[in-house]
Amino acid sequence: MAANLTTYCLNETTDYLEFERLCNGLMSLEGYNSIEPLGGFSDKGRDAIHVNKSDGTTIFAYSVREDWRAKLAEDAKKISDHGHVCDHLIFITTAKFTPSQRDEAVASIRDEFGWQLEVFGVVRLQILLDLQHPQIKNQHPAIFPPAFLAIQNQPNTSTKPEHLFISSVPEDEVFAGWLTKKLTAEGFLVWYEQFRLLGGETYPDDVDRAIKNRTFRFLGLYSQASLRNPEVMRQRLLAVNIAKERGQDFLIPLTVDDVSDSQLDQVTRALKFVPFKDDWAAGLKQLLEKLKSINCPQSLLQGKRIAAEAFLEKDILSDEQETLFSNCLRIQHIPKVIYRFKVQNAIPDERLDDLKFKWSHRKVDPDTYLSFHMPPLAIMKEYKITETGGDVWRIVKWIDGIRSFDVASELIRKALMVKCYQKGLQYCIETKLLYFPANLVTNNRLKFARPDGSRTHIKVSGIRTYPIGQRYLYSLAPTFSVRRHLFDDFTVLIRLRFRLSDIDGKVFTNKRTIDSRRKHLGKNWWNLHWLNRILAVCRFLADDEDEGKITIGEEQHAQIIVDAKPLHSNAPIGINETALADLNYERTKLLRIIDGKHSDEDVNDDKTQR
Numbered sequence: 311m312a313a314n315l316t317t318y319c320l321n322e323t324t325d326y327l328e329f330e331r332l333c334n335g336l337m338s339l340e341g342y343n344s345i346e347p348l349g350g351f352s353d354k355g356r357d358a359i360h361v362n363k364s365d366g367t368t369i370f371a372y373s374v375r376e377d378w379r380a381k382l383a384e385d386a387k388k389i390s391d392h393g394h395v396c397d398h399l400i401f402i403t404t405a406k407f408t409p410s411q412r413d414e415a416v417a418s419i420r421d422e423f424g425w426q427l428e429v430f431g432v433v434r435l436q437i438l439l440d441l442q443h444p445q446i447k448n449q450h451p452a453i454f455p456p457a458f459l460a461i462q463n464q465p466n467t468s469t470k471p472e473h474l475f476i477s478s479v480p481e482d483e484v485f486a487g488w489l490t491k492k493l494t495a496e497g498f499l500v501w502y503e504q505f506r507l508l509g510g511e512t513y514p515d516d517v518d519r520a521i522k523n524r525t526f527r528f529l530g531l532y533s534q535a536s537l538r539n540p541e542v543m544r545q546r547l548l549a550v551n552i553a554k555e556r557g558q559d560f561l562i563p564l565t566v567d568d569v570s571d572s573q574l575d576q577v578t579r580a581l582k583f584v585p586f587k588d589d590w591a592a593g594l595k596q597l598l599e600k601l602k603s604i605n606c607p608q609s610l611l612q613g614k615r616i617a618a619e620a621f622l623e624k625d626i627l628s629d630e631q632e633t634l635f636s637n638c639l640r641i642q643h644i645p646k647v648i649y650r651f652k653v654q655n656a657i658p659d660e661r662l663d664d665l666k667f668k669w670s671h672r673k674v675d676p677d678t679y680l681s682f683h684m685p686p687l688a689i690m691k692e693y694k695i696t697e698t699g700g701d702v703w704r705i706v707k708w709i710d711g712i713r714s715f716d717v718a719s720e721l722i723r724k725a726l727m728v729k730c731y732q733k734g735l736q737y738c739i740e741t742k743l744l745y746f747p748a749n750l751v752t753n754n755r756l757k758f759a760r761p762d763g764s765r766t767h768i769k770v771s772g773i774r775t776y777p778i779g780q781r782y783l784y785s786l787a788p789t790f791s792v793r794r795h796l797f798d799d800f801t802v803l804i805r806l807r808f809r810l811s812d813i814d815g816k817v818f819t820n821k822r823t824i825d826s827r828r829k830h831l832g833k834n835w836w837n838l839h840w841l842n843r844i845l846a847v848c849r850f851l852a853d854d855e856d857e858g859k860i861t862i863g864e865e866q867h868a869q870i871i872v873d874a875k876p877l878h879s880n881a882p883i884g885i886n887e888t889a890l891a892d893l894n895y896e897r898t899k900l901l902r903i904i905d906g907k908h909s910d911e912d913v914n915d916d917k918t919q920r
Contacts (some may be wrong), residue, residue: 315516316436316447319454320404323374331527333372333402334358336435345859355388367398372875378405382415390423391669395882399423402430409538411792417720437544440518475525476502476665482566483536485586489529489564492594496607498601501525518819521548525608527559529597532583533566533743550577561602563872564593614811615849633761633840635878639802639848641722643861647700648717653677654694656751665689667731670724670862672717674710682721682870683863719792722800725862725870726790729851735788738809740817743787745809746770756846761878768846773813774831782818782827785809789846798877802872806843808832841876848874 323329334357342360358370371385382401389396398417407415412429419427430438439447474493478486483504490502501520503513514520521528521537528549536542537563546561553560563583569578584600586593613785638788656676665671669689671681679685683697703714727744731737735744748754748771755767771785787807810827811817818824832839851860852874863869 314388314539315459316439316454317383317432317503317736320432320435323404323453325452326372326374326722328450329374329404329680332446332453333370334388335401335446335449336438337370338437339446342856345728354392354394355385356394367395367397368400369396370400370402372404373401373405375403376405378403379411379415381741382419382429386419386423387846391740396423396425398428399555400430401430402435404432404435405906406432406665409788413791423515425677427753431538433459433544437540438549441544441547457696466734469799470607471524471526472609473499473501473520473525474527474601474606475521476500476529476531477541477542477549478502479539481534482533485566485590486531488590489586489594495596499609500608501773517545518548520625522552527604528561529600530563531566532563532569532574536566536825537569546578547813562597564597609792613753629881633878633880636759637804637844639860639875640877641805641871642873643804643869644722645868645870646702646704646867648680648721649680649684650698650710651679651685651695652679652698653679654696655692657689657693666724667728667737670728672712672720674712678710680709680712680717681867682719688845715794719794719800722792722802723790726802726851726872728858729860729862730788733851738787738817740819741787741809743789743807743809745785745787747785749904751850756850758842758846758849760842760845764787764844768843770846774827774873776827776830781813783811783813783815784827786843786847801877804844804848804876806840806847844876848876873914 319377330347334345337345337358337423339358343360344362345360355371356369357372360368360370369389371382371389373381373385375381378401381403385401387400389399401415407429412431415429416427419425429554438676447459448456449515457771464852476486476490485500490500490504493500528545528611529540530546530549530574546598549561559581561581561666563578563581564581565585567587584593591705653676662673669681669685671679671685672861684690684697688796689695699712700710703718706714709716709717730744730907734747734750736747742760746754751770754769757765757767759765760910771783773781773783775781785808787809789805790808791803791805793803794800808831809817809829810824810829818827848860849858852858853861858874860872860874861869862871
């Protein structure tokens with residue numbers, strides 16, 4: 311079931327016309343006062359429209375389909391084919407998507423049609439409906455049955471609040487996991503999503519109700535990444551409202567990295583943060599003192615607490631330092647100027663598809679392109695392209711109506727695609743991946759040196775046999791994204807994906823087939839296996855094995871230079887690998903003892919059977 315009843319009702323919506331009316335009402339409350347509904351089944355891609363002299367024309371499209379991305383593409387094509395004026399497109403869907411899927415959609419609509427896209431998914435809808443405009447749910451009983459609303463609004467007083475709820479983003483998983491273990495070892499009941507069975511019971515299905523009725527204090531982890539996560543922001547807003555209602559410090563904020571006051575709202579700025587940014591141990595000490603001062607329940611006592619400590623701490627840690635590697639690459643140099651190029655003869659779309667692998671650029675309109683680099687000479691002559699100046703992008707905020715930092719990020723990412731193509735990777739139009747074709751390197755093997763100096767190799771393509779006897783081909787396919795404020799102002803994230811096909815080279819299109827082969831291929835690949843492949847691919851892209859730099863661009867001042875060695879850090883403690891063999895057993899033992907469902911003898915019998 312969904313995390314709460316609002317999400318559940320949205321996911322179960324089948325009345326499309328009622329969903330249109332709900333969306334129109336929400337958008338009106340969100341500032342589109344003159345929104346004009348156009349919906350129905352012959353709306354030519356437009357469910358509503360809003361015209362404003364200063365902001366231009368905004369078109370609204372709504373969807374209850376699971377394949378939201380396909381529906382977005384269909385609506386955008388209809389709007390374009392019918393020649394509708396559009397400056398902004400707002401797409402509202404009951405589907406759930408990842409930040410990377412959202413970013414891809416925004417970039418695709420911008421590149422293909424030149425519109426600014428804003429996407430409202432089910433998480434964002436829940437925020438609007440539960441926290442900002444809850445009254446609107448009563449107006450749509452076909453979506454939100456009155457019986458459901460009565461359940462959602464009914465307070466639960468049957469269980470005493472005694473849990474600590476940790477609200478965190480995946481980027482802070484290492485710290486959040488460490489904190490969960492520490493607090494559990496101190497005897498506190500903790501809810502943290504990544505440990506769904508820790509603390510004596512399952513992680514709650516209805517998160518909002520758990521926070522309202524069964525949480526003693528809400529621990530909000532503040533980091534740069536968390537400020538961009540809608541679900542975490544929604545949970546914090548709920549905690550702030552509960553604190554106001556109860557007149558207590560219900561929200562205890564913890565700083566994980568640098569977060570400035572300017573990034574926080576007035577209410578949050580006034581809170582007293584527990585600092586973990588520089589010293590986790592000192593932060594934990596301060597947090598424990600805080601919890602003690604407010605008499606936070608410690609329900610895991612004596613034998614349960616000892617079991618928690620044995621599982622979480624004593625056996626799996628060692629005093630030896632350990633080097634931790636990331637999939638992040640530091641950018642050593644970014645050109646200062648983004649140049650503007652004017653095209654006299656319009657470049658056909660089919661030629662642009664080929665050109666994107668030879669020249670990293672951003673198309674502003676059919677006559678204007680932005681880039682760090684000059685286009686290939688042959689292209690310049692054929693389409694009569696001339697440079698018409700540029701902008702120092704770190705100084706100006708906008709370049710031709712686009713945020714300068716967004717343009718820089720896009721050009722860096724596309725430059726790495728150009729580099730991959732120059733090194734021999736091929737583009738698959740079905741998967742939209744640049745992949746290692748067979749025999750690009752000798753025996754399909756990439757040789758590289760590990761950080762300890764030892765040399766080895768990995769395979770970038772090959773043949774595998776699925777358990778049912780079907781053979782398939784696989785190829786590694788690196789993808790890149792550029793993140794801001796991760797380590798430096800710009801950091802490259804490299805990820806590895808697979809291009810999968812049958813033995814004749816025909817790409818799989820069935821999602822179930824793709825997922826099963828991908829799991830079969832990588833089922834025994836752990837952190838070291840993935841690290842080796844990232845190291846090998848980065849070494850392949852590097853221009854000089856000794857210096858380890860990935861360089862794009864010919865003129866020195868206009869070069870993009872990326873470090874081919876992933877960023878890493880040294881942890882003061884390491885992992886005792888031999889202790890990990892019994893880790894699952896210890897965790898099961900702890901949880902069963904906490905639950906009171908089994909005795910130690912029962913658990914020992916399980917271990918014997920293993």
